[in-house]
């Protein structure tokens with residue numbers, strides 16, 4: 002009975018993720034984060050609070066950071082979604098940032114790191130990666146319990162020197 006109910010509520014969605022279009026059938030109540038992780042096996046994003054507080058689930062939608070735990074999959078139709086997998090694959094634009102994170106010990110447990118990397122990329126694209134105060138402001142929605150943020154900021158500032166603003 003429960004399965005029938007779920008089946009009857011399912012809707013077709015077309016999601017464009019990391020440059021690939023996926024045709025899926027999902028429960029309209031499903032968050033984008035769940036669909037990315039469970040249906041598309043894009044498990045780089047983390048689910049922490051699931052209430053829009055921690056930032057661990059951050060992705061880029063149409064060029065802007067978005068919390069995938071608060072975005073319904075159906076809302077993301079027709080939009081360009083990028084996940085941390087795409088942004089940080091070898092040879093990608095985020096590879097230098099990953100290296101800087103290692104150099105500056107900008108992560109410990111790593112739970113926040115996918116969301117922080119996504120926000121760091123946005124900060125660099127905005128051309129404010131040299132400004133420690135603005136970085137701090139932008140990271141206010143990314144909770145990190147381990148690093149105290151300074152190593153993360155150091156890594157972003159270092160990469161900003163070579164970063165080409167789009």
Ligand code: FES
Nearest residue numbers: 049050051056070
């Ligand atoms: S899991 Fe989305 S903001 Fe915490």
Ligand code: FES
Nearest residue numbers: 109113145146147
């Ligand atoms: S590295 Fe542990 S929460 Fe940020």
